[in-house]
Amino acid sequence: MKNTIAERIQDFLKQFPPFDSLQAEDLLLISSQIKVLYVQKGEYVFKQENPCNDEFYIVREGAVGLYRNFDTDQSLVDICDAGDLFGLRVIIIKKEYRMSAIADEESIVYAIPTQVFEPFIEENKEVNKFLLETFAAHARNYFTETDKGQRIDNTISIEVAKDLSTLRSISYLKKPITCLPKDTVRDIAERMTSKKVSCIVIVDKDKCSVGIITDRDLRTKIATGMFAVTSSVDQIMTFPVITYPKTITVAEAQIALIKQDVSHLCITKDGTQNSKLIGILSDHDLLVSFGNNPSVLIKEIKRIKKVQELRYIRKQVEKLLKTYLEQDIPTIHIINIISEINDALTIRIIELAIKKMIYPPPVSFCFLVLGSQGRREQLLLTDQDNAFIFEDVEEEYYESTQHYFIELANEITKGLHTIGYEYCPAEMMASNPRWCMSLSKWEMQFKDWMTTPTEEGTLLSSIFFDFQYIYGNVSMADKLSKVVFEGVNKGNRFLALLGVSAIQKPSPLGFFKQFLVEQNGEHKDTFDIKTRAMMVLIDAARILVLYHNVKGVNNTLLRYDKLAEIEPNNRELFESCAKAFRVLIKFRTRQGLLHHNSGRFIKLNTLSKNDKLRLKRCFRPVRDIQELLRVRFQLKNLI
Template sequence: MANVIVNRVAEFLKNFPPFSFLDKEDLEMVASAVEIKYFDKDESLFLQGQVAQPHFFVVKEGAIALTEKKDSGEEIIEYCDQGDVFGVLALLGKRPYVLSAHAAEDSLLYFVPVSVFESILNQNSRVALYFAAGFASGQVVVRKDLSESQRARKIFRNDSSDHSLLIFSDPSVVKISENVLTGNESLNIQDAAKKMAFEEVSSIVIVNAKNHPLGIITDKDLRKRVVAEGIPLTTPVSKLMSADLIVKKSDSSFSDLYLCMIKNRLHHLVLTKDGTIHSPVNGIISDHDILLSMGNSPAVLIHALLNTLDINEMKMIRDRAEQMLRYYLENEVSMDFVASVMTEINDVILSQANIIAFKKYAADYPEIEKVNYCFLSLGSEGREEQLLRTDQDNAILYEDVPEHLKGKASEYFLKIGSQIVEVLIHCGVSSCPGDIMASNPKWVKPLSKWKEYFSDWILKPTEEALLNSSIFFDYRPVAGSKTLADKLTEHIYEELGRKHFFLNFLAKNAYMNPTPLGFFKGFVVEKSGEHKDEFDIKARAMIPLTDIARLLIFSHGVVKINNTFKRFEKLADLEPVNHDLFIQAGKAYEILMRMRALEGLQNGNNGRYINPEKLGKLQKQLLKNTFAPISELQEIIRVRFQLDYFLK
């Protein structure tokens, strides 16, 4: 009977990271050590401020609410449902819980002993990095479902120095300083500080005659104790140094070194020949060294982009961003966070391209230089959903100028747009097959012309107008004057308010999108051509959802929410009766984004076409599950927009 239970636990755990990274033997070892506990609704697991338990937790059934005490009362920070891992500060911790955990409903939990998992951390670098990614920012939840991560998005948006997810270009290689500054016990504090200043380092290791480490003094010690507390400079270093040294072997794996620093809150880690204090010092690693090795961290990539106008270097950085993207996707990082990070990187490239173009042409057009303009991202990039470097869609909007400057303005902004497009192409973003780019004079126009374009599309919803609406209505200002974009948005919603029938045509267009499954519930694949027998995930699954989300958000008059899963989240608030359906649709879209991006990364293409025969059983079922909301949503718009009349 015991073996049956262990097997059931293992079968469940292997579906969720980090357990999905374990081999069969390790998974069975963990499963055999798991305790299964039941909690009634509202029963507490642990409270904020309590010492961490020797377990972390996995939700088998039910839901757990993580809450935080605030002046206004108890605030729910996160919900954990099936497969979610939480309470993991115990794993790296030695610190109290920062949140409380209560059963939001009757729940069944797996308690995983930290002692069992620690050995795996030391041997399995993928598991180690998975946890390290979450703990760098002190997260207590590692989610497998990635639609509810507003907090991560806000952190990233508001603080570009955030390192909440650290991804390394080569985790096995990190800069280790071998020339360690050392000093003996005869030094006083002033002598030690002078040596540190002369060598321009942030620490000094105090050693004995055999060069064995006795302690360490850092610049933080000098600031917080010597300066702040007024300790005399003549004080022996033995009175100031941190004597309870934690040391590691210099040839330890990166994950071992990094996790040791996180676990023990170390800014400097001393390395010795045999990994004990009874061996000569032969290296030191600092958190600064870690930072320099973070080749694929969002913050580092963005910082590098902001400090270069070299298009070759920009391309290299964007290539590295793709490595980071692969790691995020494979490790089930929140799609909201992933989309935010990739959008931020793409936007910085656009902003730098804008600077390059301005530097190149502004001096030749002094009378136009001060004219406000705005570079618009359209389509998937406008919706903040472009993970891969698929083809670009963009345009330029500029303020109206006097008659005598119209020719010069048109010429200048076309050059600006063309230069930006060229930079994007150089960075690996291919040109648009339909030529919807800022290098096409048709899409480089003053505000009055753009208003005319949209008014015409809304007034005369031809097939071309409806096609344009799927691209241009999702514009987003990236560089230049966002006020211009706001004026255009205001005009569009005024027009939609006056011409409601346009929404009926949008609804018809959304309703007529091709179905993903055939009569016998098989994938509808291409019948001929280059992609014969492949499934078009964009046309048959993603576009139906983007079209419906756009239509419904327009019908509510909501502005400045372009992202598809954000639109569904907003719709869930606006229409409580359809709340669950909209949440399900948003999650489905995130899954589709992830699947397409992974497909593209694995095959070096845009990921649009997937061969169903190459999908595993679980992947096929997951993909089919994402189709479920489409038919329900189409039925809603059929009734709401009276499509029976329009379809006659």
């Protein structure tokens, strides 16, 4: 007789890793042993400090939060949705739980007996690897709490960057404090205090590590009176030490520190105890190698019920950004991750705004972001640029339909302002009736900009043509994109006029190679890094991808990568433009974080000589790309 419950469980499990790598008969065997748990909101699946159960878990429906407790404070570590595993500590370590699992809403959870599943872990490398990585992702949070219970965020991979930790090397102490086995505890304690370190490594005559003493050893063995301060260090040292080569990965360090229940790893020349000590890696070093946690932030965004609470998330994004810059993560990865979080924030604000409306949207619609967010290169909070497209309706219903979406846009722009996005001074927002139109009117507007270009139309098209779909009916955005490329393909006149705008941007340097600064206004005597440097590179990349009919590539760096493929004869120029843009966007971001603003207007007297030289090196590609536009589109005749 068939076990229909087991088959239903099997059908669910096979959708998710690591179960999708198991044979059908094996998965059915496991499914037949699984317990189904119905967990009410607020009910515990397991509690922190309790012994591990003989099972681990996967969420079938609902959501389970993982929390760390400190006195009366409870801090969210992660949220597990359908298909997410948790409670894996029983498989890896078999010790007490370091977190509590609490249902955030009414949930169905499958409890999988470890005894049934362990044979498949040993036989299947993919299963083994996945479980270790999942455990490591949750376990990182073990290192992100201070003694006072203050949360320090960490970084785990998200879809856009896969495993970002592999892009970072762990920074460890290169010259650890060492001593000999017969040194006294009093002597090494004084040395640790004077050097402000938490450990000392005991080495032999060949500088090979034979043991380690940490602050914890001094507390548990000396402060308790178990040993006298005159004891030799070999009496209280922990041995053997755990050693690794300097090529140790973040994942390896995580698992080693947790599994061995130690706070320090010794880094040796060849990774063994019998080779020379070259460094020491602590759990604090591992913490520093992480930034913030984009995965948890995005999950948290999706569950937040009030716009005001999203402001906290955006502040966390700034911390994440600062950490990535300090760790010198590749620019494109920083841009991708911050863009994913920005998009998630915008989507959640739209969802909350729709819930506030008296009735749902009357017709299909599409919400677009423009400018830097549309190019997916907005790292700092700037002003809003967005637009609404709604489905064509009969003329008699147009005004009421538009009114609905303007009201919705007011809620959205207000929400974005609440979390830190300033209102656009030029009102290029969906709340402006001019930028809240039906699809056919948007198509007419785009065609008008291209067929009868004006100075205003050229400026607006340079903003609106860098649009990015965020929410709603994506086919509307696709139709607008088609209009742009059809218009461009009919002739180069429109592109030439865009090119004129690009080459007429104010120069960054004067005749004597000095920085040209603003002459009046509130930004007098500052250098406008956006207008005088970055916008030329942005405009040129946009014009050239339109010229080559390259669709679906909005980001400036990716555009130059694509152009280098298409025009190998100009590869060097496009690569230098990309390099200059990476330097400029990081420079502007650092300035913005330092001065708590957009980073656009820079006070030159605050820069070092090296910083000024770095900026000036970026201006050569700016001039070169302007010259390419001038020649290709014969702009001398149009100026």
